[in-house]
Amino acid sequence: MGTKGNDRQIDNIEFNVSDIERSREFYGKAFGWTFTDYGPTYCEFTDGRLTGGLTTSGPVGSGGPLVILYADDLAETQKRVEAAGARIVKPAFSFPGGRRFHFQDPDGYELAVWSEN
Known part of the structure; x- marks a missing residue:
């Protein structure tokens, strides 16, 4: 990525x-x-x-493209995202190059976060 x-x-x-x-x-x-x-x-x-x-x-x-953010620590970032009120719509999964999860923000926009680990 x-x-x-x-x-x-x-x-x-x-x-x-x-x-x-x-x-x-x-x-x-x-x-x-x-x-x-x-x-x-x-x-x-x-x-x-x-x-x-x-x-x-x-x-x-x-709805437009998927915006993907990078995180040094995927699990810790997911906890922050959930604590802020997001809903996880695709649990963390592996892909060539790392792992990522998808979430929905409070207005319903889907974004993703990825990490090499």
Whole structure:
């Protein structure tokens, strides 16, 4: 995912797409993004400043991309998020490069937090 060492800062944005190759072609042509494949359901992009992902692992919707924050300590950050009033909507899971969980903020926006550990 993105740059290490940015505890509790926005680190990544993830788009649920129906066709990764079509999205790669669009964003590559439109904005000059570059890509790294991580299997058939995930492709990382970079615009030269920010990294993000294109994935087919979730439903395509009009709610916007998934904003992903980085945490040095995933479990401790989850406790803070829950104590602040968020609801965990996807418990911590492993992926190539680390672990992450998803939560819903008090207004219903879904965000995620990831860590290498």
